[in-house]
Amino acid sequence: MTNSTALVLHYDVPNYKLSAADIKEISKKLVSEKKALYDRIAEMNPEDATFDNVVGALAMYDNQSYVDYSTIAFLQHVSADKDIRDASTEAEQMLEEFYIETRMRKDVYQVVKHLFENTDKWAHITGEDRRLFTKTELEYRRDGLALNNEDGDKLKEILKRISELAIKFSKNINEGDAEILFTKEQLDGLPDDFFEGRPTKIENGIDHFVVTTKYPDLFAVLKSANNELTRKNLVILDERKCKENNDILAEVIKLRLRAAKLLGYKSHAEFVLEEKMAKNIPSVVNFENDLINLLNPLADKEIEMLTALKEKHLGYPKDKEASKIYSWDIQYYFRLLKEQLYDINEQQIKEYFSMEQVTKGILDIFQKMLGLIFTEMPNSNAWHSDVKLYQVNDAKSKVLVGHFWMDLFPRDGKYNHAACWPLRPGFDNLDGTRSYPVCAIVANFTKPTATKPSLLKHDEVVTYFHEFGHVMHGICSLTKWSRFHGTNVESDFVEAPSQMLENWCWEPKVLQSFSKHYVTGEPIPESIVKNLIDAKNVNAGIFNLRQIFFGVFDMTVHSTETEDIDILGIYSSLRKNICKVDLGDINTWPVATFGHILGGYDAGYYGYLWSQVFSADMFENRFKKDGVSNDCTGLEYRYQILQPGGSRDAKDSLYQFLGRNPDNKAFLKSIGMK
Numbered sequence: 001m002t003n004s005t006a007l008v009l010h011y012d013v014p015n016y017k018l019s020a021a022d023i024k025e026i027s028k029k030l031v032s033e034k035k036a037l038y039d040r041i042a043e044m045n046p047e048d049a050t051f052d053n054v055v056g057a058l059a060m061y062d063n064q065s066y067v068d069y070s071t072i073a074f075l076q077h078v079s080a081d082k083d084i085r086d087a088s089t090e091a092e093q094m095l096e097e098f099y100i101e102t103r104m105r106k107d108v109y110q111v112v113k114h115l116f117e118n119t120d121k122w123a124h125i126t127g128e129d130r131r132l133f134t135k136t137e138l139e140y141r142r143d144g145l146a147l148n149n150e151d152g153d154k155l156k157e158i159l160k161r162i163s164e165l166a167i168k169f170s171k172n173i174n175e176g177d178a179e180i181l182f183t184k185e186q187l188d189g190l191p192d193d194f195f196e197g198r199p200t201k202i203e204n205g206i207d208h209f210v211v212t213t214k215y216p217d218l219f220a221v222l223k224s225a226n227n228e229l230t231r232k233n234l235v236i237l238d239e240r241k242c243k244e245n246n247d248i249l250a251e252v253i254k255l256r257l258r259a260a261k262l263l264g265y266k267s268h269a270e271f272v273l274e275e276k277m278a279k280n281i282p283s284v285v286n287f288e289n290d291l292i293n294l295l296n297p298l299a300d301k302e303i304e305m306l307t308a309l310k311e312k313h314l315g316y317p318k319d320k321e322a323s324k325i326y327s328w329d330i331q332y333y334f335r336l337l338k339e340q341l342y343d344i345n346e347q348q349i350k351e352y353f354s355m356e357q358v359t360k361g362i363l364d365i366f367q368k369m370l371g372l373i374f375t376e377m378p379n380s381n382a383w384h385s386d387v388k389l390y391q392v393n394d395a396k397s398k399v400l401v402g403h404f405w406m407d408l409f410p411r412d413g414k415y416n417h418a419a420c421w422p423l424r425p426g427f428d429n430l431d432g433t434r435s436y437p438v439c440a441i442v443a444n445f446t447k448p449t450a451t452k453p454s455l456l457k458h459d460e461v462v463t464y465f466h467e468f469g470h471v472m473h474g475i476c477s478l479t480k481w482s483r484f485h486g487t488n489v490e491s492d493f494v495e496a497p498s499q500m501l502e503n504w505c506w507e508p509k510v511l512q513s514f515s516k517h518y519v520t521g522e523p524i525p526e527s528i529v530k531n532l533i534d535a536k537n538v539n540a541g542i543f544n545l546r547q548i549f550f551g552v553f554d555m556t557v558h559s560t561e562t563e564d565i566d567i568l569g570i571y572s573s574l575r576k577n578i579c580k581v582d583l584g585d586i587n588t589w590p591v592a593t594f595g596h597i598l599g600g601y602d603a604g605y606y607g608y609l610w611s612q613v614f615s616a617d618m619f620e621n622r623f624k625k626d627g628v629s630n631d632c633t634g635l636e637y638r639y640q641i642l643q644p645g646g647s648r649d650a651k652d653s654l655y656q657f658l659g660r661n662p663d664n665k666a667f668l669k670s671i672g673m674k
Helices: 019-042 051-078 082-103 106-117 126-140 149-174 213-222 229-237 245-261 268-273 281-315 332-341 346-352 353-370 458-476 497-506 508-514 527-533 540-557 567-579 608-628 629-644 652-657 665-670
Strands: 179-182 200-203 204-212 371-375 388-394 401-408 419-424 438-441
Touching: 019 051, 019 082, 019 106, 051 106, 051 126, 051 149, 051 419, 051 438, 082 149, 106 126, 106 281, 126 149, 126 346, 149 245, 149 567, 149 652, 179 229, 204 213, 213 229, 213 332, 213 346, 213 540, 245 268, 245 567, 268 281, 268 665, 281 332, 281 540, 281 608, 332 527, 346 458, 346 527, 353 508, 353 629, 419 458, 438 458, 458 497, 458 629, 497 508, 497 608, 508 527, 527 629, 540 608, 608 629, 608 665, 629 652
Parallel strands: 401 438
Antiparallel strands: 179 204, 200 204, 371 388, 388 401, 419 438
């Protein structure tokens, strides 16, 4: 980290130390302010409407209200106080219902429509303002404001119900972690630090360790537990969580289809894709089918290798069914395969990746690459004592760029994956001043113990880089309106910048720059780094087919034109056919914890691989070609990809950075295909 006496420290960050009463009061204020604005516009003589007093006024309210809204909605995911989480959930649900009401106000739409149809009144509007106006008018139509009153009322009720169900779905996942008891013998193979500080319970007179379905526990057991039944039981427990979410998802899928048909679309996917880079269902289906055909031979070879390894490991059992590869085997035998082929020992490797060293490495790399300075700040406004706050300044001008929080360790009731939250977008205020962005990276890395710091497996380091990529997108963006700030790009591009930054985790010099043994301080040996990189694509076929499966499932249930679908049956069938591995005949419902499908990735999960094409192209043909430490390339990336946010189409940003339209050659190369 770098500190500079030339910097001015800014403490202008939202306060997250709110009570349940505070949350309720803020939500009331948001409602009253928005209602007053919409009433004023609705009462306006349409002839008096201008860009500034209608579209600009609506967008300025969005700018200023975003902070309060995101603060109270965010706390349900991170607060250690259940009362706060419940208040946050209730407030978000109330606000979403109210916002749906306001979005559906025809009296306001009529003013916007009148202005839009009188092109001479806004012909002078250019750039980001013009984009805002056209997007706003399109959004009103997509919200159903052009519908008759009866259909409009139907749509309003549908959207309210979807919002209510999505919030319940997310809450169930956040609070739905399960636990199971295992003896030390059943956990044979787990490293000593897995047991340090772990709660125990006595069952049948025997000490058992408590193992949860939180990511650090789940992945550790699936990779290292020698007892197949232990791995199997934990996977079954994990895939049987949140059963009530099955009915919630089924209802949402039906409601989304009804809403799409009311708006004149054949399916929800057709509706969603209108605003994405892919544009239509056939483009996505062809993309996914092409990848399936390319990856199938690779995955078949991987299954053969894993099956042979399992047979050998079990002593060549006569019953071939015993050596069949199931979901609970994949990570375990891939680990063994990496150990045998490349001498990869994940327990040994993570000793070189302490949280302190990895964090320092990430901050150093991105400061230099993007021309920034990060300074740790007091966290007096934080939601938990574990959280750290950083200020970001431009390295050359020293001007403020923004702030970000880091909340990296698991705790009860906390969001249980890894994600980045844009807590305040950057935007221009009416008085000409600037409001600077605030982001938060929320993760669940292994906590430090009394004898060891937090040690990260290499794939956790990759996750850390990925989420920090989202943070940089949110921090480095510079737009006039919050509507276009940072990650507010087409959702099938939003992952590309963060995926691109994962590549730094596979560069030998980069890894060696921040990996030091937590005891000896020795840098990671070159031989280990070489083997780690050589083993990168050992599971590329199965891993990418699994990603495609989620995308195909998502697109299948959302492109249907009938409500009569069997969601669990579709999930099970597609997983068996595409992933090549599953749980056999065991009945589970992992779709109940597929948070993306109700968390903004509906008819959009394909975007993870779609955007991977762009990320690979950017890295291979700019950073790899120019040098990963090339400051000029890093700054160009900051200004051409991160800074515009959604103020222009992603394809235009890509063209500016690449000097051409992107292609998939680098992506195929990156997964070992060509």
